[in-house]
Amino acid sequence: MFSSRRMFRSAAVLVLGVVGLPATVSGCGTSSTSHRNSGADLLAADASPTAIPILSSTASVSLPIEDYLLKNDEHSQILYASKLLVRQCMARFGFDYAVDTAWKSPLNPKDDAANMARRYGISDAGTASRYGYHPPADALPAAPPRTPSMSGAELNVFLGDVPRPDNKAPHLKEYKGQAIPQHGCSGEAERKIGKGLQERLPESINDASYQESMSTPQVSAAFRSWSTCMKQHGYSFRTPLEPLRGRLPASPSATEIQTAEADVACKQKTNLIGIWVAVETAMQKELIEKNQEALTQVRDTARQTIERSAKVIAEGAVS
Template structure:
């Protein structure tokens, strides 16, 4: 694997959670996982007693979807960005000891301040909001934005790779205690050293698992299936034969929306609102989350405390470096 000089190693990065989530987040290692740490299995911790039925489904426009119950426990994008920035600074210092320059990825203040999270309400059920659809279609506002000159990442050399990842990756050929320029590569390379200095430990990540599972299980729910079928029929009547609101996202082409895409997205939002898809889906998924949160609350609280402590350490590092 070719790594980039201004990239944070995968052991410091974690993918964003789930179904509709498109946001890249920074996390704390893979972890052997939530329920196991609590003495149970993920299968038991994330199993539903039964598919819920919601009798009093709220009327809800897709653009007005409120927060999901699990969002109380999901890391914010801004907090993950702070961890990435702090980790990158430790990596930079470590790489410099071996005579290599490492450029810490730039993170703008808007990202650091962002309270968005893996629930990704803006895209969880596909395009949301008539104004958004009429302007961007299925594209995101930043789609097509060009990086600043000189911002492109440069591939690492073989030696830099060894220093960066160390003995975490056997393919690098850097065994424990290996040296470069007479200096011992730290365990796990500079990325491993960064994790230790920042205090990154394995996280249970139960919140992310619940976020994923609730989205997947909700699509199996009879009420949601009925609402999705009604949406699909509405779209077909409008000349857009889709079975799921997520399908059109696979058809995005080009850097900006063409008139045909905007027409489809506008019909999509109108059909969602006409069949109350957001109200039904949100009610069912929230019910699923509430059951899983209740079963795993102790793990969720412990995980959140661990992460909050990590964010404070990362913020202190950023402030000191600044």
């Protein structure tokens, strides 16, 4: 549930965010991130919570890994600065690469990949009564601007020798007598701004704790208690994730709202949120301890990238 709304920040994100190309174009997807995190320990089998808080929602809850995750406004800032650098590079080759004149922060600038508001499904009674399983209107992400398609020449300068969808890397070294940067203008922008968008370790830990937690005795028992409660309301769901599956209609129906209200009420009755948060917190603390050196490096890299992106935006990428 929680991870579906996030775009994992691999090397492909720069390409996707800048030009809107298919992920396969970048040639820097799963294989590169898995290699980069090959030494990461993402198992927290020994983790066990020492205390279970009573939580009726996730409104004031945070998880340990959030200290290492990029926030939405930081992510948007880096992408915008990257676009400015790409525009500067493309201009050297005579191409007009369009960039939005204003950087627009996300609707919820302090939100991040943990997505606590909907990580465990819906947990707020007021939201359930009004929207059912639909996200509130002010929580919907802004639609990205449409990116005009590139000509073959523009794409060659933008990507350079980056492998195309057929996994073949063209040997493009120059355009009209001018040397193309390694991996094109997208690669030049990445080198200038840093690798803050590529570091996947914090998100890998974020994902691992979520997935592993559902197999723990504590969370499994909480699911069964929640399921029993839902049956008393006339609903047959094994886990809180089941009501979220399937396409939602344009607006919430009365039936959907009633189901969502029962969902939240059963979560509160069984303290499912408190149990789940406690288990994930214990897991993440263990995973952070196991990977502390690498995470510290990731955070330092992210801070450097954020600082560079702020400078690029302030200067308008004119230098």
